[in-house]
Amino acid sequence: QVQLVESGGGLVQAGGSLTLSCAASGRISSFHALGWYGPLLGKGRELVALINSDNMTHYADSVKGRFTISRDSAKNVVFLQMNSLKPEDTGVYYCYSRSYAVDYWGEGTLVTVSL
Numbered sequence: 001q002v003q004l005v006e007s008g009g010g011l012v013q014a015g016g017s018l019t020l021s022c023a024a025s026g027r028i029s030s031f032h033a034l035g036w037y038g039p040l041l042g043k044g045r046e047l048v049a050l051i052n053s054d055n056m057t058h059y060a061d062s063v064k065g066r067f068t069i070s071r072d073s074a075k076n077v078v079f080l081q082m083n084s085l086k087p088e089d090t091g092v093y094y095c096y097s098r099s100y101a102v103d104y105w106g107e108g109t110l111v112t113v114s115l
Contacts, residue, residue, distance in 0.1 A: 002026040002104040004095040009109030012085055016113070020080040022095030022106060032099040034071055034078035038111075039091025048093065049080060063089075085113045 008020040024034065035050035040060050049069035050058045057069055068081040078095065090113045095106035 002028060002032075002097050002099050002102075004097055004104055004106035006093070006095045006106045006109040009093065009111045011112045011114065013114055014085060014087055016085050017081070017083045018085065018111060020082065020093055020095075020109060020111075022078045024076040024078070024095075024097050027099065028076055028097070029099040032097055035069065035096040036078075036080045036093050037096050037105065038089070038093040045094065047096075050096075051078065082111070085111075087113045087115055089113050 003025045004022055006020060006022045008018060010018060012018050033050055033052045036048045037045045038048040040046040040048065040062055046060060048060050048063055049067055051069045051071050059067060066084045071078045090111060092108040092110050094108045097104045
């Protein structure tokens with residue numbers, strides 16, 4: 001089992017920034033991937049950003065150039081720096097981990113972007 005605990009959500013005005021954090025604990029593979037899912041394009045839960053154990057990253061097209069994912073591998077923490085936020089970024093963001101071929105999600109943290 002892997003436990004994921006998110007923090008950093010909140011209310012921000014359009015154009016502002018937020019940083020989400022997620023601490024992973026439990027049975028974590030040395031080759032595990034970490035990432036974030038969120039409400040892209042009005043859909044329920046889509047992959048926003050992903051970073052693997054080699055620090056290779058992947059971003060959804062709608063957040064490229066605005067969001068940056070990073071990780072502290074020693075502490076098993078993943079961050080999502082969210083800049084130039086838009087009202088359509090509003091929603092619950094879930095931390096994600098894939099370890100030993102099993103997917104895990106955190107409980108989510110709410111991001112609200114106002115006009």
